[in-house]
Amino acid sequence: MTSPKLNKILIVPIYPVDFSLVLTLVPSIREIFKCDVILDNTNHLNLSSAYDSSRYQFNSTKIISILSEKFNNFNGKVLGVISVDLFIPVLTYVFGEAQLGGKISVVSTFRLNEIAYGFQENRKLTEERLLKEAVHELGHNFGLLHCENYLCVMHPSTSVEEVDIKSPYFCNDCYEKLFWQISSKFNDYHDGK
Numbered sequence: 002m003t004s005p006k007l008n009k010i011l012i013v014p015i016y017p018v019d020f021s022l023v024l025t026l027v028p029s030i031r032e033i034f035k036c037d038v039i040l041d042n043t044n045h046l047n048l049s050s051a052y053d054s055s056r057y058q059f060n061s062t063k064i065i066s067i068l069s070e071k072f073n074n075f076n077g078k079v080l081g082v083i084s085v086d087l088f089i090p091v092l093t094y095v096f097g098e099a100q101l102g103g104k105i106s107v108v109s110t111f112r113l114n115e116i117a118y119g120f121q122e123n124r125k126l127t128e129e130r131l132l133k134e135a136v137h138e139l140g141h142n143f144g145l146l147h148c149e150n151y152l153c154v155m156h157p158s159t160s161v162e163e164v165d166i167k168s169p170y171f172c173n174d175c176y177e178k179l180f181w182q183i184s185s186k187f188n189d190y191h192d193g194k
């Protein structure tokens with residue numbers, strides 16, 4: 002298989018967020034996507050326009066627009082990681098959202114933390130859940146749709162229990178599609194050589 006090294010993933014902590022939690026994503030995402038992964042901790046975004054004061058939540062689609070404007074010139078995928086509660090108008094909440102086949106995605110730790118369900122924090126579990134939802138949203142960025150295999154990371158999750166059932170990895174079918182995407186892009190760069 003050709004090297005997919007020309008793909009880059011930028012991870013952007015959006016404050017307030019637990020930075021050490023975001024940091025745990027870097028080696029795992031690098032391993033799963035076989036991409037360069039960069040953590041950009043220098044951008045402090047103003048999300049006030051994404052806040053809905055009647056729901057006490059942030060509109061994830063608006064956060065995606067804010068990220069999209071800010072990272073307009075970045076050549077790769079951009080994953081924002083945040084700790085506030087996210088929604089899209091038709092749903093009570095979302096764990097994250099992504100532009101299908103696009104550049105930007107966002108994921109929140111809010112409902113991945115046991116504290117949200119009245120339990121004590123379980124750090125390891127939050128890390129595992131965050132990785133699964135981050136890989137899922139990035140999968141959408143690489144053009145992958147939802148998968149019926151309930152162990153596959155592209156299986157949709159409407160509750161945290163469903164997040165816990167699936168793995169952080171792609172099933173064989175999704176993995177093939179992902180690497181076809183990544184390596185076809187690689188070949189584009191080498192056209193005419």
Ligand SMILES: [Zn+2]
Nearest residue numbers: 137141147157
């Ligand atoms: Zn999805």
Ligand SMILES: [Zn+2]
Nearest residue numbers: 148153172175
């Ligand atoms: Zn799959």
